[in-house]
Amino acid sequence: MTAPIRVLVCDDQVLVRTGLVTIIDAQPDLEVAGECGDGRAAVDLSGRLRPDVVLMDVRMPVLDGIEATRRLAGAGVPHPVKVLVVTTFNLDQYVYEALRAGASGFLLKDAPTAQLLHGIRTVATGAALLDPEVTRQLVGKYAARIRPTEGTERDTPLTPRELEVLRLVADGLSNSEIAAALVISPETVKTFVSRILTKLDLRDRVQAVVYAYRHGLAT
Template sequence: MTIRVLLADDQAMVRSGLRLLLSGEPDIEVVAEAEDGVTAVELARRLRPDVCLVDIRMPGLDGVEVTRALAGPAVTDPLRVVVVTTFDDDEYVYGALRGGAVGFVLKDAGPALLVEAVRAAHTGGTLVSPSITPRLLRRVRRGSSTRPLSERELEVVLAISRGRTNQEIAAALFISLSTVKGHVAGVQRKLGLRNRVEIAAWAWENDVVP
């Protein structure tokens, strides 16, 4: 199955480089490009790509605003957004993740990580650049409560940390999709976490993952 990708970056040379990189992969196709945030949102809503690669600093709407528009809590049918940027400022990272991004990759992290992030996003997983992960873990540890998780909630957390989608979790645990969503919401509430990226980070930090 081909992964359809939208590129959003205000620099033509960067978009060209990303297109060249991704088009070299047999399972990835770049279906659209946008040089500003407004165009990115319009194209994404019309074309419904599998993954949107979005830069942080763009005219019109920045990457965090684009992420909220396409993947935020208020979006009925959210798209999968991976932020790709040269800026690893904490406010950008947390703003993007709170906005619904399923990945945050620095442009200097290398082509292999970018391709891995696209594939992870497509399958419902998450990926954050290694240089950012320690800061994310510290934030998650400070913000987490000590309320215990049930055995079923721990199973869901483990599955999320392994990149499983809600549908895959439901099938593996023989429960309904709505039940999975309820468990995910319960985990977020108990641990004070905002999204699946932070759930996965909490799982690794607290040795939930064998």
């Protein structure tokens, strides 16, 4: 049998944290590795418990979720941990900063349980996840900080198939969801995404989403 995905839950609200722990522990393929109420504890526990995914709140005492994410998953971290930010602030600048800090994904706390569990499993595989409900708002508010250039579909070096994949990435779909939509394998989707990032000189899927919106490739 495959080992369960081990999750560390970090949220300063006890009721929220308890709810997340209960939901996760009820899944046969997931396991709560630990829980804590601030970012510093999350960093310390991650070093000792080695979770597969950290569910991270943004606004917390002692050390906020952004700095904790940077210490766990930022550039230069020897053994980065996958961080899924779960917050109530869908338009907060902290969401953007958390993604820049190295978070693998972002979901709202009021997301359906199935979406939360899907997010954990998606991030655990190494794929990125952006909540489709807030992707447009996030990009609209912060795109200029990431990629200031403008262009049109005629300017892109992407093939028609790559453009199709990019549009689905911009809609917030995971690799498995894109594979199902286009009736291709997840491995093929990963290849397309890698080509897109290389051709457009982008760092990650977050920048790919921004590129798509700023160049009129997604609406």
